Amino acid sequence: xxxxxxxxxxxxxxxxxxxVVLLGLLSGKNTPYGEEYFLASRNMGSFLLSPTIAxxxxxxGVFYIFAEYAYIYGIAALSIFGxxxxxxxxxxxxxxxxxxxxxxxxxxxxxxxxxRRYGKxxxxxxxxxxxxxxxxxxxxxxxxxxxxxxxxxxxxxxx
Numbered sequence: 001x002x003x004x005x006x007x008x009x010x011x012x013x014x015x016x017x018x019x020v021v022l023l024g025l026l027s028g029k030n031t032p033y034g035e036e037y038f039l040a041s042r043n044m045g046s047f048l049l050s051p052t053i054a055x056x057x058x059x060x061g062v063f064y065i066f067a068e069y070a071y072i073y074g075i076a077a078l079s080i081f082g083x084x085x086x087x088x089x090x091x092x093x094x095x096x097x098x099x100x101x102x103x104x105x106x107x108x109x110x111x112x113x114x115x116r117r118y119g120k121x122x123x124x125x126x127x128x129x130x131x132x133x134x135x136x137x138x139x140x141x142x143x144x145x146x147x148x149x150x151x152x153x154x155x156x157x158x159x
Contacts, residue, residue, distance in 0.1 A: 062140070063144070064143075064144040064147060065140070065144075066080065066081070098113060101113065110126055110130065111123045111124075111126045111127045111130070114126040
């Protein structure tokens with residue numbers, strides 16, 4: 001069994017990275033101001049928005065954890081994917097209502113929306129919750145990156 005990545009694997013990884021960077025640079029040239037880039041002119045439909053958010057959230061950490069659960073619990077690990085999918089379908093109606101309000105009032109973030117609806121305390125609380133979630137999410141990505149680097153270079157420990 002081959003340990004680590006082969007040269008072709010490394011070339012494919014770098015090719016994908018170069019492609020994504022070039023695509024971002026070419027796409028960003030026609031962006032006149034921040035709202036166009038940040039919120040896609042507020043015109044992005046659900047068909048494009050859903051996979052975009054999923055790709056942004058489902059990274060190496062989620063993949064690594066789900067693979068571990070699948071290894072430990074077998075087919076029962078699909079309940080995690082099913083639960084998340086069902087939750088997204090159920091929250092869709094609420095999210096649409098907030099999206100309409102955000103578009104009408106030109107909100108850029110959830111804390112802005114919470115401040116308008118519930119006051120300054122909700123703004124601060126939602127900002128703290130997002131900060132804690134983001135920190136945990138980044139830690140999860142770094143750990144999974146360490147596992148990947150350990151696979152790539154077995155002499156380097158990720159722990």
